[in-house]
Amino acid sequence: MYTIGQMSEMFNLPISTLRYYDKEGLFPSMQRQSGVRQFGETEVEALRVIECLKTSGLEIKDIKKFMEWCVEGPTTYAQRKELFETRKAAVEAEMIQLQKTLDMLKFKCWYYETAIKNGSEDKLKDMIPDGLPIDIKKMYDNAHS
């Protein structure tokens, strides 16, 4: 069993955040000892899942629903599985988006690197076709090899 202060250190989260999560119902089966929160293994694992679901883009109120399903027992396995499948798809989609962003960023790095060398971006401005269906990565990699 851990105190809120120990959890705060372990997860590197402010105490206020842990209390906020509790208030929002993210630890539905947490016990208290004369008012003081008792974080057990269940809550440690819950917090790991909270961080995962948050990173995946899930809102607090939906994380709460999940935690309630966990308390409900085996009847909710299917819902829980479905939730994780949906989150998996969302993260995969976000990674594709981020990869596109990364390509654009790499292109811009190359662009300004070249502009600095040239002392001007005038030649560059015309080079780039509208909407960039160029293989940006290739341009960048060539510039760096």
Add this chain to the structure above:
Amino acid sequence: MYTIGQMSEMFNLPISTLRYYDKEGLFPSMQRQSGVRQFGETEVEALRVIECLKTSGLEIKDIKKFMEWCVEGPTTYAQRKELFETRKAAVEAEMIQLQKTLDMLKFKCWYYETAIKNGSEDKLKDMIPDGLPIDIKKMYDNAHS
């Protein structure tokens, strides 16, 4: 030249958002024709960059600074390059984090799939070592091959 309505359609963004971006100084060289905004190629490219920088996690006020550098001219090439390098690093770090999240999600999918098959998660609960330094991907892939 495009109207705000045309830009809204092209980028699939609400008109209110475009006006908000303008108010926040994200189109510092945009012209007006008797009060009406005139979006030119400069603004189209600006909006592409705005979306990229936003996805990369940059705040509006910092995007504004970048747009001002663009107006300032060649003296700010180095700053602009630095900004993109920093964003690139941030996105790369986020992708690593997302990959970890994805591994956790895959594990949880496998976990509930197995729990459904078993009718219970009791056997599973003990199997998972604290903190999961398991090769989750391998477990999942095995379960799916």
Add this chain to the structure above:
DNA sequence: CCTTGACCTAAAGTTAGGTTTAGGTATTAC
């Protein structure tokens, strides 16, 4: 003429996810 549609502004409202404040309890350290 008058109404419809596309534009405009300033200012207030909204939402998520916390953080801060103000005041209180309980245990340990000197």
Add this chain to the structure above:
DNA sequence: GTAATACCTAAACCTAACTTTAGGTCAAGG
């Protein structure tokens, strides 16, 4: 016994990024 810690609550506050509201201009169509 009193002072420093670590915990508690309720409620107010905060920030970013929008969105909504209320009221106004202007041009084209019937």
